[in-house]
Every structure is written in structure tokens, then in C-alpha cells.
Amino acid sequence: MKPFKCILIFLLLYPALSLMSQNTHTKDISYCQKVFRLGDILPDSIVLHGSQQGMAIIGKYAYLLRHGGECVVINIRTRQLKSVYRLPENDTHCNNANFGGRYHGKPLLYVSECYNEKACKVYAVNPKNARLVQKIYYHSPSFPVAQDWCIDTRSKTIYAYGGKTGDTLYLKQFHLPSVNEKEVILTDEHVINTIPITCVSIPQGSKIKRGCVFLPDGARTNALFLHAVNLTTRQNIWTANLNEIACEPEGIDIKGKWLYINFHTPDFKNNTLYKFKIKPLYR
Numbered sequence: 001m002k003p004f005k006c007i008l009i010f011l012l013l014y015p016a017l018s019l020m021s022q023n024t025h026t027k028d029i030s031y032c033q034k035v036f037r038l039g040d041i042l043p044d045s046i047v048l049h050g051s052q053q054g055m056a057i058i059g060k061y062a063y064l065l066r067h068g069g070e071c072v073v074i075n076i077r078t079r080q081l082k083s084v085y086r087l088p089e090n091d092t093h094c095n096n097a098n099f100g101g102r103y104h105g106k107p108l109l110y111v112s113e114c115y116n117e118k119a120c121k122v123y124a125v126n127p128k129n130a131r132l133v134q135k136i137y138y139h140s141p142s143f144p145v146a147q148d149w150c151i152d153t154r155s156k157t158i159y160a161y162g163g164k165t166g167d168t169l170y171l172k173q174f175h176l177p178s179v180n181e182k183e184v185i186l187t188d189e190h191v192i193n194t195i196p197i198t199c200v201s202i203p204q205g206s207k208i209k210r211g212c213v214f215l216p217d218g219a220r221t222n223a224l225f226l227h228a229v230n231l232t233t234r235q236n237i238w239t240a241n242l243n244e245i246a247c248e249p250e251g252i253d254i255k256g257k258w259l260y261i262n263f264h265t266p267d268f269k270n271n272t273l274y275k276f277k278i279k280p281l282y283r
Contacts, residue, residue: 032276036079039269046084048072048268054097054205055251055262058107061127062273064262065094065111073127082127089132092116096205097251100151103133103179112148120149122179134179138172138186150206150213151176161206169197171213199227199236205251216249216261224249226261245274
């Protein structure tokens with residue numbers, strides 16, 4: 001697919017200003033760029049397994065996770081493959097991934113299991129390998145099906161993201177556990193804030209930045225969106241239409257003025273990473 005102009009109608013409102021006027025909306029037309037297509041990067045000798053899912057970026061490397069625990073590390077500056085390896089003790093859906101904090105000098109990657117035990121598996125990673133250092137669980141009858149996790153590095157908190165299929169979804173906020181605790185079990189008693197999410201039909205990845213949570217949405221053609229929700233006001237401040245890309249949005253991250261989303265296709269060679277300019281929300 002050639003790069004093209006994506007019309008993204010953003011109902012933009014800077015989070016701090018939204019506290020003063022929920023009725024102020026500024027339309028902004030931004031553009032998307034294709035960063036890479038995996039088939040243009042991978043050598044023919046490498047065959048990837050499982051569908052493309054969560055993604056997180058640190059420095060010049062994008063960590064692309066796949067259903068089943070495979071991790072593909074790409075240099076997004078040079079658009080070159082760095083490595084492919086399997087996350088230890090992980091054969092799960094890997095629906096979301098966030099970086100947050102460090103452990104013995106290595107960045108920590110928080111990976112959402114999504115199904116099964118619904119755990120957040122925390123890895124100390126580098127571009128060549130990973131070490132499992134922690135498991136986090138949230139046991140609650142209000143989250144009976146899928147469950148994801150996302151990190152707010154500014155407030156040093158972690159959110160469980162999920163709910164009942166076909167019903168309102170929720171972000172449940174907790175203090176971020178010390179990575180020195182090898183296994184953490186959270187319950188409703190540990191919840192410090194609950195935020196309803198009514199704009200998302202089919203949850204995908206999640207990313208928190210500067211008081212907003214960014215939520216890719218949908219798996220079917222003509223129902224593909226990206227939402228931004230203000231965590232303080234709990235308002236959906238803008239929605240971007242992703243249907244022109246016509247692929248399922250998955251993992252998401254923000255680096256500088258760019259918001260990155262990877263998209264899933266049945267053939268792994270056609271899996272793509274796009275970036276969207278989101279100024280003036282972030283300067």
C-alpha cells in the first residue's frame with residue numbers, strides 16, 4: 001500500500017484546557033505516514049508466527065509482539081531488523097505492551113496476556129533478549145473476559161483495562177507495584193480510580209500520555225478508530241477515523257510529536273507500522 005493522506009478529524013482539546021470548557025472543539029487535519037511494511041524488512045529466511053498484536057517503542061527500537069509470545073525488534077530510524085526472539089514463559093495473546101521504569105539498568109516492558117490468567121508479565125529487555133521479572137494479576141468479577149494493562153509513567157500507576165463483552169469498558173487504576181515483588185495480586189480493594197470507557201467497541205492496545213489515554217478500536221472494516229480520552233474529565237476529546245487504512249489497529253505508542261500504530265493483516269509480510277502527527281496536543 002502506497003503512503004497516502006489520511007483525513008483524521010481530531011476534536012482536539014488540550015487536556016488542561018478541557019477542564020475549563022468541555023464545549024470547545026478545534027478541528028485539525030493531520031496526516032499519516034507508513035513507517036514500514038514487515039515484508040520489506042525481513043529476510044526471506046524468517047517466517048513469523050502468530051498475529052501482530054501489542055507494540056512499544058524505546059529509543060530507536062520498536063518492539064512488535066505477536067500472538068504466542070514472539071518479539072520482533074525493528075530499528076525505526078534505519079528501518080532494519082534487529083532481532084526476533086521469544087518472550088520467556090509467554091505463549092499468550094500479547095495484546096498490549098508499555099515501557100515503564102528500569103530493572104538493573106534494563107528497561108521494563110509490561111506485556112498484557114489478555115486472556116488465560118489475564119496477567120501482566122513484566123520483562124527486563126534489550127534488543128536481543130528478555131528476562132521475566134514479575135507477574136501482576138487483578139482478580140475481580142467485574143473483569144470476567146479479556147483484560148489489558150497500561151502504564152502511566154508520570155503518576156507511577158498501572159491501569160487494568162477491560163470489562164464485560166458488549167458492555168461499558170473500564171480503566172481501573174492502581175499504584176504501580178515495586179518490580180522487586182515477583183508476583184502481585186491486585187483486588188478491588190487496591191483500586192484508586194475507576195474510569196468508564198464508552199467510546200470503544202472492540203478494545204485493542206492502549207497508551208497513556210500527558211493525562212490522556214489513547215485507545216485503538218475495532219477489528220472489522222468500517223469500524224476502525226482511534227480515541228483519546230481525558231483521564232481527569234473522563235471525556236472522549238477526539239476520535240480519528242482509521243478506516244482508510246482498512247486494517248485492524250493493534251499496538252500503539254507515542255514518541256515525540258508522533259503517535260505510532262501497528263496494523264494487523266493475515267499475511268505477516270503485510271503487517272505495517274504507521275505514524276500520525278498529533279500536534280498541537282503535544283509540543
